[in-house]
Amino acid sequence: MATFQKPKKKNQTGTAQRPLSQRAPSPPSTPEAEKPAPRARPQAKKPLTAAQRRIGKRALQAQAEAASVAEVVSSAKPVPQRTKPSPQPSSSSKQRPASSSKPPPAPVPPAPLRPTRCGTVALVGRPNVGKSSLLNAILGQKIAATTHKPQTTRRALRGVYSDDDTQIVFVDTPGLHQAKGGLFSFMLEEAKDSAADVDVLAFLVEADARGTGIAPADVSALKALEGKISGKPALLIINKIDVLRDKANLLPLLQAWSAEHTFTALVPVSAHKKDGLAAFVAEIRKHLPEAPFLLPKDSITDQSERDIAAELIREKVMLELQQEIPYRAAVVIELFDESRRDDERKPLVHIAANIVVEKDSQKAMVIGKGGQRIKAIGQRARAELEHLLDCQVHLELFAKVEPGWTETAQGLRKLGYVHST
Ligand SMILES: Nc1nc2c(ncn2[C@@H]2O[C@H](COP(=O)(O)OP(=O)(O)OP(=O)(O)O)[C@@H](O)[C@H]2O)c(=O)[nH]1
Numbered sequence: 001m002a003t004f005q006k007p008k009k010k011n012q013t014g015t016a017q018r019p020l021s022q023r024a025p026s027p028p029s030t031p032e033a034e035k036p037a038p039r040a041r042p043q044a045k046k047p048l049t050a051a052q053r054r055i056g057k058r059a060l061q062a063q064a065e066a067a068s069v070a071e072v073v074s075s076a077k078p079v080p081q082r083t084k085p086s087p088q089p090s091s092s093s094k095q096r097p098a099s100s101s102k103p104p105p106a107p108v109p110p111a112p113l114r115p116t117r118c119g120t121v122a123l124v125g126r127p128n129v130g131k132s133s134l135l136n137a138i139l140g141q142k143i144a145a146t147t148h149k150p151q152t153t154r155r156a157l158r159g160v161y162s163d164d165d166t167q168i169v170f171v172d173t174p175g176l177h178q179a180k181g182g183l184f185s186f187m188l189e190e191a192k193d194s195a196a197d198v199d200v201l202a203f204l205v206e207a208d209a210r211g212t213g214i215a216p217a218d219v220s221a222l223k224a225l226e227g228k229i230s231g232k233p234a235l236l237i238i239n240k241i242d243v244l245r246d247k248a249n250l251l252p253l254l255q256a257w258s259a260e261h262t263f264t265a266l267v268p269v270s271a272h273k274k275d276g277l278a279a280f281v282a283e284i285r286k287h288l289p290e291a292p293f294l295l296p297k298d299s300i301t302d303q304s305e306r307d308i309a310a311e312l313i314r315e316k317v318m319l320e321l322q323q324e325i326p327y328r329a330a331v332v333i334e335l336f337d338e339s340r341r342d343d344e345r346k347p348l349v350h351i352a353a354n355i356v357v358e359k360d361s362q363k364a365m366v367i368g369k370g371g372q373r374i375k376a377i378g379q380r381a382r383a384e385l386e387h388l389l390d391c392q393v394h395l396e397l398f399a400k401v402e403p404g405w406t407e408t409a410q411g412l413r414k415l416g417y418v419h420s421t
């Protein structure tokens with residue numbers, strides 16, 4: 001399933017493949033290197049699945065668009081120009097006879113290509129600050145569930161950004177919160193472990209309309225990472241700057257955070273408006289090791305379409321159901337039948353999934369009066385899945401009870417909540 005998750009097997013050269021965060025001992029020689037390469041990583045050997053390539057192509061196009069939009073809006077921190085534009089002869093100089101004036105300007109040699117840099121970045125912060133939205137915006141492809149409710153993300157998941165000379169493996173993590181045991185503790189551990197295992201940390205907070213300053217919950221979230229992040233470049237990302245009524249409100253927030261903690265850099269962004277994304281990528285690049293790309297350039301995620309489908313259905317469960325139930329529900333894909341996906345007349349994927357809750361009373365809520373609730377979940381999920389898979393989707397949803405699954409290690413394992421690091 002995973003294209004680049006910690007491979008457990010030996011690779012083609014016979015050496016054991018390593019986790020993303022580990023490096024090979026000797027770097028490849030890079031003639032145009034800005035400075036000697038300190039570290040290098042193993043190249044991924046396993047090819048992408050057809051499904052992941054399908055997602056990849058569309059997303060790569062969107063990544064390029066997002067980067068160019070962001071470059072225009074992020075005037076505060078422009079991305080350095082890679083090549084000097086060569087002077088164009090004016091139309092008048094073209095008409096002039098060659099002998100009548102100065103010689104034409106000497107051609108400007110192209111700037112040397114920058115060495116490739118590649119590494120991992122964890123998106124961490126308290127719930128709801130927009131970590132998953134930011135990942136989706138950078139990738140130009142929705143791979144992570146996002147809702148207005150806290151604790152939407154439950155497992156670390158990886159998304160890959162690549163351009164000509166930079167490859168970043170982003171790790172989206174569950175929000176940092178006061179864990180209450182069971183599933184919540186699993187989520188907290190997942191977030192902390194992900195933060196410990198990357199090259200760069202991106203700590204996200206959100207701007208609010210009035211610019212009221214630092215939220216105490218953000219300070220607690222930062223404290224929760226103590227010991228995991230020391231000695232590592234840490235960027236403060238202020239997301240949701242689109243909500244600021246007055247952009248001047250950003251300044252006191254930046255000042256307050258600078259006083260609170262020594263961050264390597266502070267970067268304001270808006271995941272919704274795709275504002276500041278190129279500046280964010282450029283800032284990350286500065287702190288990545290010079291290394292060849294770890295993954296093929298068209299990689300986009302370690303998630304299979306089946307995994308993403310489960311997350312998108314769970315997103316709709318979270319949106320359709322209220323109070324405690326979203327936090328007691330898991331989605332398990334029972335069938336992902338692609339046998340008719342390449343049918344020229346009517347390409348179709350057949351998906352059957354269980355929405356698993358802890359009690360009969362919760363199951364009744366999932367189904368709703370006359371099946372209305374589960375039907376609504378299905379309609380919303382199907383629309384999104386058809387967009388993701390780019391074909392018709394036949395979606396069947398069932399409600400099921402697994403007593404107390406969020407509370408026990410066995411229950412969590414059974415429903416796929418197993419640490420990825
Ligand atoms: N206005 C605005 N809203 C945003 C932006 N980014 C995210 N949001 C909203 O913030 C809410 C939370 O977004 P998520 O991406 O799910 O946040 P998260 O940090 O991943 O949350 P958890 O997974 O619960 O930790 C959603 O309602 C998003 O639509 C942004 O740039 N601007």
Ligand SMILES: [Mg+2]
Pocket residue numbers: 131132133144145146152153172173174175
């Ligand atoms: Mg999230």
